[in-house]
Amino acid sequence: MPGDLAGQETYFVKDGMKVIERFFVVPLNYAKPDEEKIRVFARHIIPKSKAKNAEDEKKLPFLVYLTGGPGFEVGLPTSAGYPGQIHDKGYQTLWIDQRGTGLSTSLSPDTLPPHVKTDEEIAEHLKHFRADNIVRDCEFIRKQLLGDREKSEDQKWTVLGQSFGGFCIVTYLSFHSEGLKEAFLTGGLAPLVDQPxxxxxxxxxxxxxxxxxxxxxxxxxxxxxxxxxxxxxxxxxxxxxxxxxxxxxxxxxxxxxxxxxxxxxxxxxxxxxxxxxxxxxxxxxxxxxxxxxxxxxxxxxxxxxxxxxxxxxxxxxxxxxxxxxxxxxxxxxxxxxxxxxxxxxxxxxxxxxxxxxxxxxxxxxxxxxxxxxxSDESWKPLYDKKQLEDNEVKVSTVTYLDDMYVDFGFAQQTANTIKNTEQYITNQLVHNGLGKDPADVMKTLFKLSEREFD
Structure with a gap:
């Protein structure tokens, strides 16, 4: 099923950012791809300082940002803060409103499909909006945008996940690592548990x-x-x-x-x-x-x-x-x-x-x-520990010692499970360190990515 790329809007914002508003039509349930569809919105940003023409744009590597949540959308990034740090590094970026949020087919009591009425139907519908399907959406979009690139390595992209966005990346590494070139996480090392x-x-x-x-x-x-x-x-x-x-x-x-x-x-x-x-x-x-x-x-x-x-x-x-x-x-x-x-x-x-x-x-x-x-016990797997133990994708993470939302002890267990992971651990920032001190966080992540050791 092709993504719906019609009706794109393109414009420029301050400091030379080209913005392309993209919409993709994806299956609600990937096990039944020809049935009900929903829309996923992604804001595509190209730093014009790094690309003077269309050919240059095609050469820029992609970085996809997955925000915290679950259930939150992404606002229009500015040229400052961590978006600026990422663009200065030479990436074009994709800022996805995860399914059910923002300009995607947003999910709320007032926006449920007409056929979803009873409590049982609502519960069943909501089960399609977890990290596993967010990752499937990412893969769907990646193939739409990068699938025709000549080199297989150029068909992959880099991901950055804040908080729940990092949880999504751990799911990504578990089941679709073939789509990833590299992964950055901030406060997002998910506890590898079966129950909370x-x-x-x-x-x-x-x-x-x-x-x-x-x-x-x-x-x-x-x-x-x-x-x-x-x-x-x-x-x-x-x-x-x-x-x-x-x-x-x-x-x-x-x-x-x-x-x-x-x-x-x-x-x-x-x-x-x-x-x-x-x-x-x-x-x-x-x-x-x-x-x-x-x-x-x-x-x-x-x-x-x-x-x-x-x-x-x-x-x-x-x-x-x-x-x-x-x-x-x-x-x-x-x-x-x-x-x-x-x-x-x-x-x-x-x-x-x-x-x-x-x-x-x-x-x-x-x-x-x-x-x-x-009371539901039928939740499908979000993580594959064996795959994580064998992981070949480079993972760099900032971990906060005093994080109130993601327990440090569980984060260390996860970091020790995912092969090829390097951490920067600090008690000088808390869970929103990416937004609070983006220069330090992104500089450190990019430095970790170099994998240079004494």
Whole structure:
């Protein structure tokens, strides 16, 4: 089946970047390629400083960027930051909106196909949007763009994966390494597990440490958080899009603790909410809007519904994070409020809970499907350890010692499994280091790629 390359738009943006907007029609289910189709969008960028004409463009190697998630799209890259570092190195780039996101056939309760109606049908449809099919999409697109190149090596491309994008690359290396020339990962060494419980057992300890840092920096927030949660428990509070701001949802602001500046951003929300209660005995519209906008689940619902399944191979997640968090009294308001006044209530991290499908307005229609998926044991393999152990593709990765989202211990197990992997390990950056210090991260990755050793 040919990709739909009709209707491309080409334009130029500042600093000499040629942009080609590409759309590809791909199978929803690659096991049934002649049945239902979806669209995948990819933004193709060519640095004009590296290519003066069409012939030069054809000679530039490709680098494909896979973003974090699951369920997030890619914005228009600028000529600065890590896109600039990549283009300066002589690559043309492809920025893919992974299936179900952005300008691809986006997936949300309001955009489901008309024939997908029941909870069972929704759950079955959503199962096609994991990393395995994202990789198949990449291969489909690669063959469309590079398949006619004369040399087999020129038909391959380089990939860069941030966070979940790195997880996708580990899947890529497992099943379609023939399409890869080289792989770069940032905070993306996926745990090679079959079910997420042991992952959350490790990650919850990192979330606890980040809470300790938070309350040490802002000790006055111990009482502020309790004041706010007490108010939310006693009142029905609704955010602008009709979601419910419950105590549990408020404590999910800790999702931001793992990003640079996240602790300070959460403090500003707590500070403002506490001020509102003091002045108005309620939370202002602006505060509610800020909280709503800081939580991505309404706009990117795949992030919620497919987060735990990204760890599943032949086993069910069974609301893993919720079960793990229940083991720790520091996250339970019912237990903390009965303790001493100085006992803090801890924020949760990058974790998905059943209550979210009541509290977030745009997740409610998928509540039944979420329960079905949480009990599903039929998830297909995402990784092939034997293939990874025999890997011949050059893999260079930046790994963050204090990563709250990707446990360092599991990352080391994965790095030791994937043959031909070199790491740069740092405690000076956290999970969003690629965006925070792109010059250092990309320079280091390119240096690692040279494989020069003392």
């Amino acid at each position: 419980d042991i992952v959350y057992d490790a990650l919850v300890q990192r979330v606890i440490k980040r809470n300790q840092v938070y309350y040490k920096k802002y000790p006055q927030d111990v009482q502020r958080v309790k004041q706010i949660v007490t108010f939310l428990e006693a009142n029905e509070v609704v955010v602008p899009n009709n979601g419910h701001l419950t105590p549990h949802r408020f404590m999910q602001l800790g999702h931001d603790f793992g990003m640079s500046g996240g602790i300070d951003r959460v403090h500003q929300i707590v500070f403002r909410a506490s001020s509102d209660l003091e002045l108005f005995n309620k939370l202002s519209y602006k505060t509610l809007q800020t909280i709503q906008n800081s939580q991505p689940f309404d706009g990117n619902p795949l992030y919620a519904i497919l987060h735990e399944p990204l760890y599943c191979q032949g086993q069910a997640a069974k609301w893993s994070a919720a079960r793990v968090v229940e083991k720790h009294a520091c996250f339970s308001w019912d237990k903390v409020k009965a303790q001493e006044e100085s006992t803090p209530l801890y924020f949760t991290g990058e974790m998905i809970f059943p209550s979210m499908f009541d509290d977030y307005a745009n997740l409610r229609p998928w509540k039944g499907a979420a329960d079905i998926l949480a």
